[in-house]
Amino acid sequence: xIAAAGAILRKDLRLELRTKESVPAMTLFTLTVYVLFHFGxxxxxxxxxxxxGVLWVTLLLAAVIGVSRLFAAEREQxxxxxxxxxxxxxxxxxxxxxxxxxxxLAAVEVVAVPAFGLLLLGPELGGALPELIAVLALADxxxxxxGALVAALAAETNARELIVPLLLLPLMVPVLIxxxxxxxxxxxxxxxxxDLARWLGVLTLYDVVFVLLSVAVFDYLLED
Amino acid sequence: MxxxxxxxxxxxxxxxxxxxxxxxxxxxxxxxxxGFIQKIFYVHVPMAIVALGGFVAGGVMAxxxxxxxxxxxxxxxxxxxxxxxxxxxxxxxxGAIWAKAxxxxxxxxxxPVLVSFLVVFLLYCVYYPLRFSIEDPxxxxxxxxxxxxxxxxxxxxxxxxxxxxxxxxxxxxLSQTGGSLPGEMRLTFLVSLLAMTLLFVTLWxxxxxxxxxxxxxxxxKRRLAEREVVTT
Amino acid sequence: xxxLPLDEAGKYVAGAYVVFLTLIVVxxxxxxxxxxxxxxxxxxxxxxxx
Numbered sequence: 001x002i003a004a005a006g007a008i009l010r011k012d013l014r015l016e017l018r019t020k021e022s023v024p025a026m027t028l029f030t031l032t033v034y035v036l037f038h039f040g041x042x043x044x045x046x047x048x049x050x051x052x053g054v055l056w057v058t059l060l061l062a063a064v065i066g067v068s069r070l071f072a073a074e075r076e077q078x079x080x081x082x083x084x085x086x087x088x089x090x091x092x093x094x095x096x097x098x099x100x101x102x103x104x105l106a107a108v109e110v111v112a113v114p115a116f117g118l119l120l121l122g123p124e125l126g127g128a129l130p131e132l133i134a135v136l137a138l139a140d141x142x143x144x145x146x147g148a149l150v151a152a153l154a155a156e157t158n159a160r161e162l163i164v165p166l167l168l169l170p171l172m173v174p175v176l177i178x179x180x181x182x183x184x185x186x187x188x189x190x191x192x193x194x195d196l197a198r199w200l201g202v203l204t205l206y207d208v209v210f211v212l213l214s215v216a217v218f219d220y221l222l223e224d
Numbered sequence: 225m226x227x228x229x230x231x232x233x234x235x236x237x238x239x240x241x242x243x244x245x246x247x248x249x250x251x252x253x254x255x256x257x258x259g260f261i262q263k264i265f266y267v268h269v270p271m272a273i274v275a276l277g278g279f280v281a282g283g284v285m286a287x288x289x290x291x292x293x294x295x296x297x298x299x300x301x302x303x304x305x306x307x308x309x310x311x312x313x314x315x316x317x318x319g320a321i322w323a324k325a326x327x328x329x330x331x332x333x334x335x336p337v338l339v340s341f342l343v344v345f346l347l348y349c350v351y352y353p354l355r356f357s358i359e360d361p362x363x364x365x366x367x368x369x370x371x372x373x374x375x376x377x378x379x380x381x382x383x384x385x386x387x388x389x390x391x392x393x394x395x396x397x398l399s400q401t402g403g404s405l406p407g408e409m410r411l412t413f414l415v416s417l418l419a420m421t422l423l424f425v426t427l428w429x430x431x432x433x434x435x436x437x438x439x440x441x442x443x444x445k446r447r448l449a450e451r452e453v454v455t456t
Numbered sequence: 457x458x459x460l461p462l463d464e465a466g467k468y469v470a471g472a473y474v475v476f477l478t479l480i481v482v483x484x485x486x487x488x489x490x491x492x493x494x495x496x497x498x499x500x501x502x503x504x505x506x
Contacts, residue, residue, distance in 0.1 A: 259465055260465035260466060260469055261465050261468060261469065263469045264468065264469055264472040264473075267472055267473055267476050268472065271476065310479060310483060311479070313479065314475055314476055314479045317472075317475045318472040318475055318476065321468050321471050321472045321475070322468075322472065324468065325465065325468035325469075423480070427480075427483060427484075427487075430484070430487055431487055434487050434490050434491050434494070437491065437494050438490065438494055441494050441497060441498060444498075444501065445497075445501065448501065448505070
């Protein structure tokens with residue numbers, strides 16, 4: 001199963017490197033939204049709760065773009081039937097897609113988080129970086145897992161572009177809450193990771209539940 | 225299949241509902257802070273609890289559907305979710321009325337049950353477009369079940385997250401739901417909760433019966449049409 | 457929060473319970489209409505067959 005998942009993942013990564021369709025779009029989207037927030041909130045710099053909120057809402061909206069495109073390659077080239085005919089464990093497909101989405105999100109964040117620090121953030125980003133990375137990692141795991149699940153759920157519907165955001169965003173609320181609460185003290189003038197453990201715990205719980213659930217349930221999707 | 229137990233169930237529901245209403249307005253004492261407004265609590269909170277329970281039950285039925293392949297479990301899951309969404313409208317409406325009466329605004333963010341309910345409600349509203357945009361009936365049932373399971377697992381997670389966050393932004397000043405309820409209020413609340421649960425089950429069985437009858441009718445029509453083709 | 461005078465509070469409480477009852481009544485009415493239609497179609501089928 002791991003081998004199959006690795007093969008699918010490598011294929012997806014190679015495809016993305018070649019066509020550059022998802023990650024640049026997601027990154028550009030994030031930067032654009034930061035500019036929108038500057039104008040919308042009429043602020044030059046943010047800190048604390050507002051900064052955490054803007055950072056995470058923007059990331060989640062960018063994730064929607066990534067999720068919508070997750071099975072795009074298979075759809076456009078009719079490849080999904082090929083995958084299904086081959087004796088590939090659906091779980092392998094899920095792991096590969098979730099891993100791909102995780103890596104895409106990480107790639108976007110490598111640019112978007114420093115950009116946020118430059119464009120909108122008041123206090124310096126450097127001090128709390130390790131904690132921020134921990135939050136990002138756990139949050140990305142949750143987003144990637146649920147994102148892959150939602151992408152598969154919406155794969156067969158006609159109204160795909162509408163269903164993905166409507167499904168994904170409410171499901172992301174716990175991730176948003178925990179991530180924003182965890183990040184907020186990290187982005188304040190007087191930094192100090194308060195209660196980080198608690199929110200990391202919430203994120204971990206969410207991740208564990210949805211990883212187990214998705215692995216159990218994915219077999220019933222994309223079946224024919 | 226549906227008639228014998230159903231009649232007693234419906235009767236029990238009506239009796240419990242009447243009892244609950246009587247208790248609410250003639251037995252439960254007037255709340256010291258909120259006064260008469262607090263009576264809304266006896267309809268709003270049981271509705272919320274039963275709706276959330278209905279969503280989770282829909283998820284459990286969906287699990288049984290996927291494991292057994294039996295489409296009747298999918299129908300049961302659909303009706304449970306459908307009913308919970310309708311109750312959900314009631315929860316949000318009564319919640320808004322309570323908020324307006326208690327705090328002067330039609331919406332408040334410091335009641336975690338209400339807030340987490342809004343998120344859950346928004347999620348489950350997508351159940352219909354998702355379900356009905358898939359044409360193949362087998363696939364429609366399967367995908368709906370996957371959704372019901374994921375959403376059902378989401379309900380408690382969401383509540384935990386919202387509740388924890390509210391503790392930070394809005395320290396709980398008014399604790400309406402549970403905790404220390406004086407005896408008469410607690411009894412009234414429990415009876416109301418029982419009444420709401422019985423009501424849910426009754427309506428659930430009612431809709432299932434109607435759906436079953438409609439399905440049988442369709443089957444009969446098809447068979448009669450086939451028979452005509454053969455004889456003519 | 458000071459308790460609202462009974463007549464004002466009564467409107468809100470009545471409103472909430474009315475919402476609840478309306479939902480039930482409308483729901484039961486819709487199911488009732490569905491059942492009535494099934495009954496009508498069944499009768500038609502039986503008559504056609506005769």
